[in-house]
Each structure stands twice: as C-alpha cells, then as structure tokens.
Amino acid sequence: MPRFMGFVRMEEGIGTPPQALFDAMDVFIGERAASGVFLDGGGLYGTEDAVNFVSSRGEVTQHDGPYAESKEIVGGWSLMKYDTVEDAVADQRRFAEHWPEVTVVATLRQVSDGPDAPGD
Incomplete structure (x- = not known):
C-alpha cells in the first residue's frame, strides 16, 4: 500500500x-x-527556534532561525497510506477544504520505498 507525506x-x-x-x-x-x-x-x-544545516562541497554551516526572508513555512505534516494514488489525491483535496479561514498550500508527495522513483 503506497505511503504519502502531506x-x-x-x-x-x-x-x-x-x-x-x-x-x-x-x-x-x-x-x-x-x-x-x-x-x-x-x-x-x-522558525524562531529552527536550525538549518547547509552542506556545500563538504563544508557544513549552521543557520539559526528565525529567518526574516521566510515568507512561507511548513506548518504541519502527516504520514498516510492509501490503496491508490487517486485515493490519496482525493483525500488531500478534502483535507485542503478544511482551511477556509486561512490561506495554506497542502502538498502531497508519495514516499519512496526504494531506489526507483514512481514512474521509473
């Protein structure tokens, strides 16, 4: 059964x-x-207590929050499993309909269970 992260x-x-x-x-x-x-x-x-680690060409730098340049942040996450991709997409739409008072972007991504990406 495919897993998805929202x-x-x-x-x-x-x-x-x-x-x-x-x-x-x-x-x-x-x-x-x-x-x-x-x-x-x-x-x-x-992001006031967030910490980012940036690895570039073997050098790691640490950047502590808050991040003044951040306009949009991840505010929540979920791990779910569905029988089909279509079921996951339909349910994510129902989830997005629960946010009438605020503006959010609800993203759904399939979790990889191995080296091959979906569709490979």
Missing part, C-alpha cells in the same frame, strides 16, 4: 489558527486514524 505550508507569523479549524482537523484526522489511513503527523512551531 505538508501544510503557510505564511510565517500569521498567529494561531482559529479554534474551529483545530476542532475540524481533530475530527478529520480522527476518522483517518480510525480507518488506518493516518499513520502519524503533527503541527510545527514557527
């Missing part, structure tokens, strides 16, 4: 989403957890 990207510094959104997400995720689709996931704090 990301929610949003504008940095918009504050806490409304409680109604948290309530709707609890129901949505709870239904998927009960059916075995939702494997794990969670929200992420802002």
Whole structure:
C-alpha cells in the first residue's frame, strides 16, 4: 500500500489558527486514524527556534532561525497510506477544504520505498 507525506505550508507569523479549524482537523484526522489511513503527523512551531544545516562541497554551516526572508513555512505534516494514488489525491483535496479561514498550500508527495522513483 503506497505511503504519502502531506505538508501544510503557510505564511510565517500569521498567529494561531482559529479554534474551529483545530476542532475540524481533530475530527478529520480522527476518522483517518480510525480507518488506518493516518499513520502519524503533527503541527510545527514557527522558525524562531529552527536550525538549518547547509552542506556545500563538504563544508557544513549552521543557520539559526528565525529567518526574516521566510515568507512561507511548513506548518504541519502527516504520514498516510492509501490503496491508490487517486485515493490519496482525493483525500488531500478534502483535507485542503478544511482551511477556509486561512490561506495554506497542502502538498502531497508519495514516499519512496526504494531506489526507483514512481514512474521509473
């Protein structure tokens, strides 16, 4: 059964989403957890405590947050499994429909289980 990672990207510094959104997400995720689709996931704090390590030509540099140049950040993630890619895409669309109060980008990517990429 293919696994997928979902990301929610949003504008940095918009504050806490409304409680109604948290309530709707609890129901949505709870239904998927009960059916075995939702494997794990969670929200992420802002970039104020983030640390990036950049490796370039064998040299590693560390960059601590916050990142003033960040306009959009990953605010949450999930790991899910579906019977088909089509099922995953349809459910990700339903997920995106739960965000009417804020602007987000909900991204879905298939998890690789080996050296071959999907479609190879």
